Amino acid sequence: xxxxxxxxxxxxxxxxxxxxxxxxxxxxxxxxxxxxxxxxxxxxxxxxxxxxxxxxxxxxxxxxxxxxxxxxxxxxxxxxxxxxxxxxxxxxxxxxxxxxxxxxxxxxxxxxxxxxxxxxxxxxxxxxxxxxxxxxxxxxx
Amino acid sequence: xxxxxxxxxxxxxxxxxxxxxxxxxxxxxxxxxxxxxxxxxxxxxxxxxxxxxxxxxxxxxxxxxxxxxxxxxxxxxxxxxxxxxxxxxxxxxxxxxxxxxxxxxxxxxxxxxxxxxxxxxxxxxxxxxxxxxxxxxxxxxxxxxxxxxxxxxxxxxxxxxxxxxxxxxxxxxxxxxxxxxxxxxxxxxxxxxxxxxxxx
Numbered sequence: 001x002x003x004x005x006x007x008x009x010x011x012x013x014x015x016x017x018x019x020x021x022x023x024x025x026x027x028x029x030x031x032x033x034x035x036x037x038x039x040x041x042x043x044x045x046x047x048x049x050x051x052x053x054x055x056x057x058x059x060x061x062x063x064x065x066x067x068x069x070x071x072x073x074x075x076x077x078x079x080x081x082x083x084x085x086x087x088x089x090x091x092x093x094x095x096x097x098x099x100x101x102x103x104x105x106x107x108x109x110x111x112x113x114x115x116x117x118x119x120x121x122x123x124x125x126x127x128x129x130x131x132x133x134x135x136x137x138x139x140x141x
Numbered sequence: 142x143x144x145x146x147x148x149x150x151x152x153x154x155x156x157x158x159x160x161x162x163x164x165x166x167x168x169x170x171x172x173x174x175x176x177x178x179x180x181x182x183x184x185x186x187x188x189x190x191x192x193x194x195x196x197x198x199x200x201x202x203x204x205x206x207x208x209x210x211x212x213x214x215x216x217x218x219x220x221x222x223x224x225x226x227x228x229x230x231x232x233x234x235x236x237x238x239x240x241x242x243x244x245x246x247x248x249x250x251x252x253x254x255x256x257x258x259x260x261x262x263x264x265x266x267x268x269x270x271x272x273x274x275x276x277x278x279x280x281x282x283x284x285x286x287x288x289x290x291x292x293x294x295x296x297x298x299x300x301x302x303x304x305x306x307x308x309x310x311x312x313x314x315x316x317x318x319x320x321x322x323x324x325x326x327x328x329x330x331x332x333x334x335x336x337x338x339x340x341x
């Protein structure tokens with residue numbers, strides 16, 4: 001599989017997060033739940049990497065039936081706004097989906113709901129502008 | 142007339158050794174313009190991205206930024222008239238200072254330097270909870286540490302749920318989880334807030 005060609009993609013909001021060695025408020029971020037996360041690598045956080053992770057993020061409370069995927073699993077994330085796609089591997093648990101249930105991001109008339117994936121700055125900036133913070137995306141396995 | 146290729150343009154501009162005149166021939170220089178090119182992302186998942194750099198700026202020579210990466214890698218980043226620059230808002234090269242943190246994306250040149258398509262200066266994206274609210278400041282708890290978020294008149298906006306961004310911050314509540322896009326004030330625990338996303 002690859003970009004935009006799997007049978008059961010997920011649609012939602014993507015954001016970005018820092019991890020690994022960093023500066024400023026990110027300096028205390030650490031290397032993520034998988035111990036491998038670095039801002040300069042094409043990696044992501046997924047809200048259902050383990051029971052403990054799911055117990056924090058609870059995407060189910062937003063109506064999201066996201067599959068269990070563990071460290072190293074590869075997703076293909078396509079930005080609705082740019083049409084660009086990046087491949088990323090899971091390196092952390094997140095985002096914290098349930099505090100923001102119903103939140104929606106749009107690009108033109110295409111809108112997707114709920115935060116379902118966080119990308120590292122290098123991955124997010126490959127397909128979107130970091131200053132947007134949130135953006136609609138399609139996720140394929 | 143076809144749109145010039147932004148990456149080829151940046152590369153030739155740097156190799157030419159001079160600032161670029163007439164960059165507006167590329168169209169908008171806003172950050173989002175850097176992502177308008179066709180999709181060509183070829184990199185193994187999990188791999189370090191050679192076309193990306195981050196760290197703290199240690200020196201500025203003409204249009205060249207020298208920087209120390211958080212992993213102690215030394216970077217040289219070329220900024221041209223075609224580079225989009227963000228520092229709380231889209232801005233100009235003269236606003237970049239030694240000591241600033243940054244993320245940059247561009248084209249890696251044969252000499253190892255990076256010709257920047259886009260550079261985000263001091264940008265942060267914080268998951269936090271609101272500990273206290275003052276007239277011009279938000280007290281945020283982020284990863285167990287306190288961060289002060291300064292409200293910037295004419296810039297700071299709030300997004301409540303799926304509604305459009307507004308300048309009204311009065312619906313923010315203590316204890317609420319928020320996401321904050323802002324610009325770090327170097328060597329402090331303070332940020333200037335661009336956008337605060339609140340769940341409802």
